[in-house]
Amino acid sequence: MQKKQFNVIDILQHAATWYGDVEVVTNSVEGGVHRIGYAKLYDRTSQLANALQRLGVNSGDRIGTMAWNTWRHLECWYGLSGIGAICHTLNPRLFPDQIEYIVNHAQNRFIFVDTSFISVIANVLDKLPTLEGLVVMTDKENMTDDMLKIGIPVYCYEELLEAETSDFVWPLLDEDTASSLCYTSGTTGNPKGVLYSHEFNLNHSMISAHGDVFDLSAKDSFLLIVPMFHANGWGLPLSVPMVGGKLVLPGPFMDGKSLYDFIKVEKCNKTCAVPTVMTILIDHLDSNNLQIPSMNEIYIGGSAVPQSMIEGFEVRYNVDVNHGWGMTETVVGTFNCHLPFMDELSFEERMKVRCKQGRPPFGMEMKIVDNEGNSLPHDGVAFGKLMVRGPRVIERYYKAKESALDKDGWFDTGDVSTIDKYGFMQITDRTKDIIKSGGEWISSVDIENTAVGHPEVQIAACLGVKHMKWEERPLLIVVKKEGCDPSKSSILDIISSEHAKWQLPDDVVFIDEMPLTATGKIDKKPLRTKYEDFLIEG
Structure with missing residues (x-):
């Protein structure tokens, strides 16, 4: 078989060639709905690549993004990784001292920032010695004098692109070349960086599209609520374009009404988020006696999903909730896929199974162990430390000297769980919370x-x-x-x-x-x- 060096940009190039008119739809930061096809998005990403080189961005440079889910953020994901730089997604909800630590630890040279978050960066700007400039992700009309007086060079995103052509020759990259960087939320100590390679992103995107994970296809209209700065966006900014699906991006509008309106207008059949956001959506539906007939499946992860929410979406809205588990160190780890034995269960029994975090897809090894490291049975009763290993599991944190794994290559997730005879894993607690x-x-x-x-x-x-x-x-x-x-x-x-x-x-x-x-x-x-x-x- 032929060998080909994979670059993340190959995904967008494929989408542009074979699904060029399929839309990326954004509830834009500036207001109004923005639409762009994959072909045009690819052209703009090529313009961005030229602009990055003109700014002096080199292979291996860590370039930050602090942005909502928008088409411009998507262009940054592909453009930065595509030239061999590292797209470092920054979480604007972190405390200022955490943002300061992360930007300095990663040594970001530039940060691409939405207008909503300029003040977040400005608040710690004097403590970021490696930062050479900001690129404001808007057009000339929405640039203000205050932005230009922030104290370091400030560039307008759209003006940078307008000055460039869409002709760009993408480099051939080794499969282990770093593509993206995401930091944990730092619940204990400083946040820790997880570096993803081009190979990881290809592997993860293909597995994510699998029928027992997100079950993606060109027929999908996927509302991507989970932030692109959260656990590599669950890989969906890569896997949805890979199969030619329509990508619907909510921008900053995360209230129940905005989400409902977007689902209705764009006929979204799938979406994903953490339970707190889905609570906002289902409360809005309940309070206003609304339905979402286009929606078939909702994927929820980040923390345990209450049985009442799973039942509520299925009984009142005819929507299946797929409960998943993952972490920054693995991105997607398990999903609660439907198995034939579940057809024989009563509604209540089936709901109990649906509440579990699910089964690992191919390539993810998983076990539970006691405090002495002994493996525990998969009987749904014994609970122990959840351990994982495989090509989609971290080996060590960014810049860390020590491996994050034990002597046999297993990563301790910090979760306590059970695994039943069908392979369904269920988190019973975090180690520190039990x-x-x-x-x-x-x-x-x-x-x-x-x-x-x-x-x-x-x-x-x-x-x-x-x-x-x-x-x-x-x-x-x-x-x-x-x-x-x-x-x-x-x-x-x-x-x-x-x-x-x-x-x-x-x-x-x-x-x-x-x-x-x-x-x-x-x-x-x-x-x-x-x-x-x-x-x-x-």
């Missing part, structure tokens, strides 16, 4: 998922807090749904229907707003700080 009360283990995830089944609970977090007798006991932190006033007893009744008495939270605390991490997950650090002595003081 509650040990009187020598017994309590899953905070299970308590949280049961609690949000209460019709008046918006979101819930379960913490292990100090207890004089039992060392730790669960405490439930709840945000009520708007206009609702659930009692503590009604919430505990819901939980007691599925959990033993000793597993029930000792108390329920209501708060107005749940702290979230930069990737939309519940941030338990400030909750622990505030409530760790709650039961002792009480």
Whole structure:
């Protein structure tokens, strides 16, 4: 067979050649809907490549992007990687000191930034010594004098492109050449960088399109809600164009009405996001008695999906929820694909299976082990540390001297899980979140998922807090749904229907707003700080 050096740009080149008129549709930052076909997008990406070379960007340079999901951000993904530079997606939701650390650790020379986030960069600009300039991802009409006076060279994205031709010869790259860089959200210590190669992105994109993962084809209209700066965008900015699917990008408009309107107009049949965003969508649908008939499948990952959400989408909207698991270090790790045995199950039994994070696709090895490293049975009961290895698993963090793997090549995910006889993995907790009360283990995830089944609970977090007798006991932190006033007893009744008495939270605390991490997950650090002595003081 012939050998060919793969470059990420080959994906967009293929889409331009064979699906040139298929659209990338964006709810643009400046307002209004922008449409562009893959052929035109490829031409503009070639113009960007010429502009990058004129700016002096070289192979291996880390170039940042801080942007919403838009067609311009997509051009940056392909253009930067295509010339051999590294597209470093920056999460604007991180704290300023984290952004400062990440930009300096990666030694970004330039940052491509949406107008929404210029102030985020400006806030730490004097602490970024390697940064040579900003490229504002807009047109001349939307550039302002304030942008130009930021203190370093500032370029207008559209003006850069207009000065270039679309003739560009893409370099031949070794398959191990770095393509993209994404940092973890830094829940413990400084964020850590994960460097993806061109080979990884090809492998991951092809696996992602598989029928038991995202099941992608040219018939799809895919609403990409998950941010392109979150875990390599779950690989979808590459895998959807690879198969010629229509890519629908929400830009900064993530409210329920905007998402619903986009789904309706663009006839989206698939979408993906973390549970907090899907809560916004389903609440909007419920409150306004709306339907989304074009939507067939919703892919949810990032944290555990409550059974009530899976049931709600299926029963009220005829939409299948595919629960997945992954992390920056793996991108997509497992998906809850439908197996024939599930056809024989009752609705309730099937929902229990759908709540699991699913099975690994080809190339992802997975096991659970006890504290001594002994493998545990796949019986759906035994739980232990979740370990993974394979060509889509990190070997070491960016610039780290030490490998992230054990002596046998396994990566410790930091999750605690079970695996059943059908191969379905289910996260029972993060290692740091599991509650040990009187020598017994309590899953905070299970308590949280049961609690949000209460019709008046918006979101819930379960913490292990100090207890004089039992060392730790669960405490439930709840945000009520708007206009609702659930009692503590009604919430505990819901939980007691599925959990033993000793597993029930000792108390329920209501708060107005749940702290979230930069990737939309519940941030338990400030909750622990505030409530760790709650039961002792009480």
